[in-house]
Amino acid sequence: MTRRLSGGGFTIARVAGTPVRLQYSWFLVSAVIVVLFGPQVQRIFPEIGPLAYLVAAAYAVLLLVSVLAHELAHALTARAFGWPSTEIELNLWGGHTQFVTRDATPGKSLAVALAGPAANLLIAAVGWALIEALEPVGVLGMLAFVTVLVNFLVGVFNLLPGHPLDGGRIVESAVWRSTGSQDRGMLASGWAGRAVVVAIAATVLALAASGSPRVSILVVVVATMVCFFLWQGAGESVRLARARLAHRRGLDGGREGSQER
Secondary structure: OEOOOOOOOEEEEEEOOEEEEEOOHHHHHHHHHHHHHHHHHHHHOHHHOOHHHHHHHHHHHHHHHHHHHHHHHHHHHHHHOOOOEEEEEEEOOEEEEEEOOOOOOHHHHHHHHHHHHHHHHHHHHHHHHHHHHHOOOHHHHHHHHHHHHHHHHHHHHHOOOOOOOOHHHHHHHHHHHHHOOHHHHHHHHHHHHHHHHHHHHHHHHHHHHOOOOOOOHHHHHHHHHHHHHHHHHHHHHHHHHHHHHHHHHHHHHHHHHHHHO
């Protein structure tokens, strides 16, 4: 995902001169992953005992690396268009890349946005091919499968058509190209993001009402958190787009008034 960054955290690396910052909230995600998946790994591989929690911690690291690959793809594609990246952030919700846009066009904006999901889906495809060819077993096989699954989910989820997800840039770029207004594209992307939230919430509620075993308390909690985050990001897009459109109308009205006088 691409958006303005918040402060905090610490720098863990620099890639092509761009600092990569890890927010402290990431450790919360890691702790939750270890607590949730440690017992499951232990049931599958009882012979490894407490090391199961170390394997679960590897899940968290794989998620971090997958998100980093996603954000680096954004940053490198932006750099190819002459848009220097100023910072990459990894946090509770995944990651953000901040860069300076110059001579932006719908096509360039779309390419930068799609680079992230494309990187994850490519990793998933290569990983699956390696699994099919090498047939790893045991803990190594499980970690290989988790790598494929995580990258597939990160890629597909970010393609959902609404801000603040990368798929929102598809909506923004399409409306921008058809109307000539990036602000109108941003407004449409924000409303599309709200529609995505409604669709996710409706799906979870429908599954819960049907008594589906796939909907646990954990799924409801995670879905609620994700929906809250997406609604906030979509609302921010709508508010910013409306403000920019109102400002532009005010400037146009001022010019007309000046010409009449």
